[in-house]
Amino acid sequence: MGKGKTYRDPEFSYIDSYSNRTILRLTDYLGHSNHFYFTDPCWFNHNRSFVFTSQRENAGNLFRYDLDDGNITQMTDLQTRSRPGGCASQANNAIYFWHGHQLIELEIDTLNERVIYEQKGNMAPRGRANPTADGKYLCTHLQEDIPEEGPSISFAYSRFVEFFEKKPFSQIVRIEVATGKIDVIHEDNRYLGHINTSPTLPDILTYCHEGPWARIDQRIWGLNIKNGDTWKIRDQEGQNIRVGHEYWFADGEHIGYHGSPREGHGNHVFGHIKYDTTEHTEVNFPFHSTHFHSLDESMMVGDGTAVMRHNAKPFIQLFKWNGEAYIGPKILSYHRSTFNDQHAHCHPRFTPDGKAVLYASDLTSYSNMYLVEIGDFDSLPDLTENMSG
Numbered sequence: 001m002g003k004g005k006t007y008r009d010p011e012f013s014y015i016d017s018y019s020n021r022t023i024l025r026l027t028d029y030l031g032h033s034n035h036f037y038f039t040d041p042c043w044f045n046h047n048r049s050f051v052f053t054s055q056r057e058n059a060g061n062l063f064r065y066d067l068d069d070g071n072i073t074q075m076t077d078l079q080t081r082s083r084p085g086g087c088a089s090q091a092n093n094a095i096y097f098w099h100g101h102q103l104i105e106l107e108i109d110t111l112n113e114r115v116i117y118e119q120k121g122n123m124a125p126r127g128r129a130n131p132t133a134d135g136k137y138l139c140t141h142l143q144e145d146i147p148e149e150g151p152s153i154s155f156a157y158s159r160f161v162e163f164f165e166k167k168p169f170s171q172i173v174r175i176e177v178a179t180g181k182i183d184v185i186h187e188d189n190r191y192l193g194h195i196n197t198s199p200t201l202p203d204i205l206t207y208c209h210e211g212p213w214a215r216i217d218q219r220i221w222g223l224n225i226k227n228g229d230t231w232k233i234r235d236q237e238g239q240n241i242r243v244g245h246e247y248w249f250a251d252g253e254h255i256g257y258h259g260s261p262r263e264g265h266g267n268h269v270f271g272h273i274k275y276d277t278t279e280h281t282e283v284n285f286p287f288h289s290t291h292f293h294s295l296d297e298s299m300m301v302g303d304g305t306a307v308m309r310h311n312a313k314p315f316i317q318l319f320k321w322n323g324e325a326y327i328g329p330k331i332l333s334y335h336r337s338t339f340n341d342q343h344a345h346c347h348p349r350f351t352p353d354g355k356a357v358l359y360a361s362d363l364t365s366y367s368n369m370y371l372v373e374i375g376d377f378d379s380l381p382d383l384t385e386n387m388s389g
Contacts, residue, residue: 003111007056007063007072016333016372018315019380023333024371026065027072031055032083032367033063034360038293038347039196039247040128041088044108047352051075051095052369053083053343060084062095062106065369075111083343087128091135092177098125103138103175117180123171130195132225133252134202137174139185139225141195141207144169156341163191164211172207174225185228200252204275206233213242214262220246220255222275234273234280240264243271250295250352254279258292270319270326272297283325287313287383290339293349297321299377301357302329303346306339307389314389316348316359320377330380333372336389337361 009028016023027033033054036042042050049066056063056074060083064073078084078099086097088108095106101119106112116138119125122145129140146168152158172186172195186207193210203226209216220233220243234243234257243259249272256272270292271282281297289302299320304313314336317329335346337360344367348359356373 003074003077005074007074008070009072011070018331018334021333021372021375021380026070026369026371027052027054028368029054029056030366032343032362033369034083034343034367035347035349035358035369036085036087037128037342038291038349039194040085040130041090041199043352044088044090044093050358051086051088053085055081055083062086062097064108067371075106075108076113085128087130089131089135091133092131096129096131096138098129098140101125103129103140105177116177117175117182123169126170127193127195129175130197130205131177132197132202133200135177136202137176137225139172139174139195139197139205141192142171142173143192160210161212164215167191172205172223185225186223186230194246196246196248198252198275199248199250201275204252206246206248206255206275208244208246213244213259216242219243220257231277233275233277234271235277240266241269243269245291247293249297254296256292256294256297256300258285258289260288270300285319285326287317287329289317290345291347293347295350295352295354299350299354299374300326301332301348301350303335303337303348303359304389307336307363308338312389313383313387315383316346316357316372317383318374318377318380329383330377331383332357332374332380333359333370334389335359335361335370336363337367343367 012025035052054063062075103117105114123142124145126141126143129138167190170192174183191210194208197205223230242262243257246257258270260268267284268288270285273280292302294300302317304315307314316332319326319328344362346359
């Protein structure tokens with residue numbers, strides 16, 4: 001095992017029993033493989049390759065997947081059992097990731113690593129380090145270290161409510177790639193998260209007040225990393241709505257999100273808004289999905305619900321904008337995932353050309369990555385209330 005080792009997982013494709021689309025399974029190994037979180041940039045090599053996380057030979061590392069030939073190349077040799085994540089920068093042709101308290105730059109072509117910054121003291125790194133559009137800075141989140149009260153088993157969201165209620169001292173920082181110089185651009189006594197830099201505007205990012213959506217007064221915020229100005233995006237004041245899972249459209253100016261009522265029953269909604277709070281559109285969606293993704297407003301992909309839920313809808317779903325409302329959902333594939341921890345969250349995301357959807361699923365026990373071409377939207381089957389997984 002080691003950096004630069006290549007793998008060739010067995011090629012396998014099958015016809016989805018609902019959509020009749022051909023599903024290509026990209027990975028097949030006795031360990032979990034999953035692409036990056038749907039908000040984190042992962043594409044490079046003219047969008048023909050992407051970086052992903054895989055647990056192989058009893059360690060978690062970053063790997064490269066080449067769509068043209070199916071080759072898999074190990075990019076790191078971390079000797080850790082965790083599942084490292086990161087963000088790709090096309091401007092720098094590099095991957096950026098935290099390993100412990102060290103922020104590392106990984107050159108894509110050479111696989112050389114460089115420690116850009118090491119965090120010391122009682123503030124710990126939280127989340128990914130997101131590169132700015134011009135590649136000059138990495139923006140990330142530091143949070144005061146809160147010791148656990150006793151022995152515990154760590155799992156997805158195991159301290160989620162605890163951090164929300166304890167309101168830890170948190171900072172959003174800007175780290176210069178060339179020098180490692182760090183500047184605090186925003187700080188607060190609350191649980192922060194989802195630091196997402198605009199893919200086209202080098203000075204703008206979004207972040208969130210993290211925690212249970214129904215208990216958060218205002219979820220989505222904008223931040224100018226040059227002057228520290230911060231503002232509400234999709235103002236929730238005085239409204240019975242919870243929103244989240246915000247992400248940037250490909251234009252780097254508009255932000256998508258979804259939501260539902262804080263209290264009682266009501267329609268699930270999808271919305272998008274420009275970062276300066278103009279051009280706001282919000283419409284009802286017929287079914288719930290855990291995550292949504294899109295390149296723009298024209299077509300959305302959702303991941304439905306976990307297979308074990310009552311009246312589950314464990315399908316990759318497509319919605320198309322007709323100028324007034326979203327048509328759908330159409331079934332693109334049956335994912336049948338459990339959503340047990342982040343590797344098994346489907347996190348569907350469009351390929352940069354918008355022609356296919358990449359997603360993860362643990363329907364074969366281990367989580368693997370799947371790719372399915374969209375084809376003709378109208379020929380896909382409708383998802384109806386009486387259909388379940």
